[in-house]
Amino acid sequence: MVNFLIFGPPGSGKGTQSVKLAEKFNLKHLSTGDMLRAEIAAGTELGKKMSSIMSKGELVPDAVVIEMIANKIDSTKDVAGFLFDGFPRTVAQTEELEKMLNERGMKIDSMLVLDVDHDELVKRLILRADLSGRPDDKDPAVIENRIEVYRSKTEPIIDYCRERGIYQPVNGVGSIDEIFERLCEFMEEYF
Ligand code: B4P
Numbered sequence: 001m002v003n004f005l006i007f008g009p010p011g012s013g014k015g016t017q018s019v020k021l022a023e024k025f026n027l028k029h030l031s032t033g034d035m036l037r038a039e040i041a042a043g044t045e046l047g048k049k050m051s052s053i054m055s056k057g058e059l060v061p062d063a064v065v066i067e068m069i070a071n072k073i074d075s076t077k078d079v080a081g082f083l084f085d086g087f088p089r090t091v092a093q094t095e096e097l098e099k100m101l102n103e104r105g106m107k108i109d110s111m112l113v114l115d116v117d118h119d120e121l122v123k124r125l126i127l128r129a130d131l132s133g134r135p136d137d138k139d140p141a142v143i144e145n146r147i148e149v150y151r152s153k154t155e156p157i158i159d160y161c162r163e164r165g166i167y168q169p170v171n172g173v174g175s176i177d178e179i180f181e182r183l184c185e186f187m188e189e190y191f
Pocket of ligand 1: 009010011012015016032058061062065093124
């Protein structure tokens with residue numbers, strides 16, 4: 001199994017690229033954002049609790065997403081590996097993921113980090129707001145908070161992965177197809 005993290009600030013194209021990459025390389029795409037939004041859409045107790053946190057652009061508690069991911073890892077069969085999208089988002093989540101994978105005879109093979117400047121991120125998320133109907137895309141103050149949360153809580157994971165020699169920056173500006181080609185070039189080395 002080959003396991004990748006796709007990483008970057010909100011609006012960097014993680015979700016967009018993950019769908020295409022998972023199909024090309026037969027990877028299981030695990031997006032904690034999608035899982036949480038599915039809980040909200042289904043009106044579960046968990047979804048009700050998480051919705052106000054997400055609409056402010058804050059992170060949900062580590063334990064919630066860790067449990068979701070562990071369940072998915074254990075119930076997935078017949079794939080070449082996992083593509084983790086939007087997870088981990090804190091160093092604690094990263095340590096937990098490493099532990100989970102190690103216990104199952106796997107590891108994080110590469111962390112692909114999409115590099116996109118601030119103004120482009122805001123532009124993309126505002127453009128998406130109408131289509132997605134997501135409360136966290138609508139309000140510019142919430143978008144700024146999401147970017148700030150990324151810088152303070154999520155970005156430190158880059159140093160953690162750099163120390164392990166698995167950090168791979170990728171230019172995230174350009175057309176969706178151009179960025180896909182850049183990512184494929186790095187990922188093909190693992191197959
Ligand atoms: P996510 O669902 O992960 O949302 P995101 O950071 O906005 O990224 P997404 O993948 O959706 O967008 P993309 O960049 O592809 O998280 C949402 C919330 O869930 C978080 O704020 C948090 O509250 C919670 N959460 C999720 N995981 C968590 C965790 N592990 N721990 C705690 N809390 C967690 O795309 C953005 C837009 O850009 C799209 O419209 C796309 O079409 C466009 N785009 C993409 N590539 C482009 C390109 N090359 N050019 C132009 N536009 C492009």
